[in-house]
Amino acid sequence: MSELLVRDRMQGQPPTVSPDTGVADLANLLADERLSSVPVVEDGKLIGMVGQRDLIFQELEQDDVDMPHTLPIMGGVIFLERMDHWRERFRRAFGTTVRDLMASEVHTIPPQVTLHEAARRMIDHDVSRLPVVDEAGAVVGVISRADVVRALAEEW
Numbered sequence: 675m676s677e678l679l680v681r682d683r684m685q686g687q688p689p690t691v692s693p694d695t696g697v698a699d700l701a702n703l704l705a706d707e708r709l710s711s712v713p714v715v716e717d718g719k720l721i722g723m724v725g726q727r728d729l730i731f732q733e734l735e736q737d738d739v740d741m742p743h744t745l746p747i748m749g750g751v752i753f754l755e756r757m758d759h760w761r762e763r764f765r766r767a768f769g770t771t772v773r774d775l776m777a778s779e780v781h782t783i784p785p786q787v788t789l790h791e792a793a794r795r796m797i798d799h800d801v802s803r804l805p806v807v808d809e810a811g812a813v814v815g816v817i818s819r820a821d822v823v824r825a826l827a828e829e830w
Contacts, residue, residue: 687815689709690712695772704726714772729775789822793822
């Protein structure tokens with residue numbers, strides 16, 4: 675397997691979504707295509723990943739999002755926790771578009787890397803799919819754990 679390259683086993687032209695895609699459309703795409711996640715593309719470049727985990731987080735988090743703890747003082751309010759942390763949780767819990775849910779820090783892989791390296795990155799970063807991007811940052815495919823397992827099965 676160490677000689678096989680990502681480009682030999684990747685799923686070319688994967689479904690992608692834009693950051694303005696609605697949450698319901700995302701859920702339908704993931705369900706219809708039986709995907710765990712999809713790349714988020716804007717202006718031809720990868721800007722994030724979004725998937726089942728984000729939708730499940732949203733469903734569960736809506737029950738658990740509390741208002742930030744505050745201390746009323748002299749007609750004003752002092753927030754007892756960082757607002758950016760609370761704001762991020764609120765955005766993800768009640769967001770209506772992919773932009774609200776997506777992870778913008780994405781682990782990627784180029785097509786000329788070995789499948790062995792792809793497997794290592796998936797394990798190291800605890801992801802099940804890696805977007806395959808070219809030098810310009812455009813998504814040219816996706817490589818999944820299932821693709822790696824299929825290659826292993828053929829080798830054994």
